[in-house]
Amino acid sequence: MLHRESGIFKTSYPADMALYPLPIAKWAVAAFAGLFIVIVPLTLGEYYVSILDLILIAIVGALGLNILVGYTGQISIGHGAFMSVGAYTAANLVVHLGAPFWVTIPAGGLMAALIGALVGIPSLRIKGIYLAIATLAAQLIIEWTINHVPAISGGVQASIQVPRPSLFGVQLKTQTQLYLFLMAFAVLAIVGTSNLVRSRIGRAFIAVRDQDIAAEIIGISTFRYKLWAFAISSFYAGVTGVLYTYYLGIANYEQFQITVSIDYLAMIIIGGLGSILGSILGAAFVTLLPIVTRWFLESFGGLIFSQADLANIIPNLRLILFGGLIIFFLVVEPEGLNRLWRNVRNYFRVWPFSY
């Protein structure tokens, strides 16, 4: 993560596939884990932890979407709806059966995976923009279904109250407790994805992405792997939905409308397609950018504008800045924040020499 190798000395495939190329990488990961699992929740205030909570949830969803879009080269504008599938599955399990979170989270994920695989079937025939429209249809169909089937939505309000998760009899209520809860799943998602993409399945995904005809010729079943990609990706989305449900204490499909799908696409495009670090950076970037721009305008906008005008200027200017910064980052580095970070690293790898 933060290390500088002096060269590439790998002589075997296991060495090439190793999660930690050098011992120092392991220490860096341990240091990061210590920072975020021990130091951050102990030192940061509740408000800042609540922002991190939203980022952690977004990381899980962004990783899932990146498996589909970044690694397999398919597209989905229906991830918001897959999240709602997970959310309502979990909410119904909690309300009707009193299921604990270690049942509802995999169940929500599996249900979303099932629906996602179904939606993925057209991907065998159609590609690119056509597939995008097919998944858009899924988004709308799922929204409509939840809105109109009381057995799923729990009544005309289409929202189901869900108590906060409990662990060993302790209900996780404070932001810090929820932070640790969400952190566990974000870590699972990160480790799971980084292992997935180095495995046979992950390599098959990449082969399908790079050239699906060639992949088929060398013996990869595109049928199977495209559906796997949709299923795995939707599983992540479903888990994201369940985490949202637990975090907010309610399942409500209006939280998972098409803008959410677009937000997640923005995260992985800004962060970097086909990269785990990119998903994390993108999730953090998209979540933090509006907050930071608002904070900035609140702190310094008062010097230029009156307080009453500011209330109107901040939200509008924030949208303009948000759009502008996204364009800026994409122009500066179309391959995303992950590539920017690698450029910085490569620069320092040989520093202070230029080659």
Next chain:
Amino acid sequence: MKNLSTIMLAVTAAALCLAGNAAAQDKEILVAGQCDRTGATQIVGVVICPAIQDYIDFVNSKGGIEGYKIKYYELDNEYKVPPAVEEYERQKQAGAVSIALYGTPQVQALNQKLVEDKIPGTSPGFGISASADGARFPYLFPVAATYWSQGAAAIQYFKDKSGGNLKGKKIAYVYYDNPAGHEPLPILEDLQKAEGFELRSFAVPPPGVEMGAQVIDITQRYRPDFVIDHLFGRSPSVAIKEYKRAGYPLNKVLGLVWASAEADIQAAGGWPVAEGYHTLQFAGAGDEYPVRQEIKAMYKAQGKEPPKGMMADTVIYNRGLLIAAVHTEAIRNAIKAKGGGKPTGEDVKNGLEQIHDFTLGGLFPPLKITPTDHEGGGWVQIFQVHDGKFVKETDWFRGYPEVVAAAVKKAE
């Protein structure tokens, strides 16, 4: 060098502001508000939120409340849930004692947190109808007619209009196809059984800007005696236009509270187009209220023009006054109950539950909020579009309060 000194100056000024704030904080009470000035419902947000700010400025210009100044801290949630949650945490951290919520999904998402943090939130005219039950939703205050009360009031109005008997009448319910749009349906169905009228509902899929098919279906095939429009955003104006085009008399149409602002009439093509259209209001419409004159006087004293929305959209602006006035009144009750001490969220909650007969010169209904009834009665008024303005048609009234109360009870 010049740049550097400018930055230094700015930083010093900011630091001074912060220092000044810290000193003033003992005698300052923070009311939080969420708004949507940029999202799906900005048509409402750009008028209602400045109105809240205006009323709070007005209260402060009169010396505040019992010696305390009120500070209104507004954040824009773009009608999205995750920003609403983040902003709520921010407002909580800033020390807000009450919050003016914005948007039905946002109310749903924040309800549990309000209870955990003991911060009362208001959701006038939107949110969860069942939250009229203060025992079940201790920190959620609709403070105005919920969707259930609105639906019941609409039926009551038609009943009175058709001579006290709805048997055999045909009523069309046109609704925006989202949970808020569905919400009055159970009440309407209950009333249908009790009153023996015919009811058919027509869904308008979001974003509701294309409803030619529904309107033709309603006006040519179903031919109802009355139409209830429960629409949001752009769709009320589209509906008015389409009824007009189909030649359906607009004096048979009643818009519920979010289909009843000046902006909707303007967008439909102006007052002559909408002539006869009925609107349901939970705060008065128009300019003839003393508090509005006083706010105008406040602006005049400062040598400024009153905000555009104040005159252009009195319906929404007056609702903003209602929200702000309910919060300040609750804070006043809380301070009094504490003998002048600075109130907490819990005190303000108790203060809200003591609000009664507070009408601000007829602008609001005779609200009576109690620990069990957070709706304050569910009062509404009907205004009709006539000669370029809203003309009051009925006084404050309640529709089938016992049916609504039974539904609230059943929702448990």
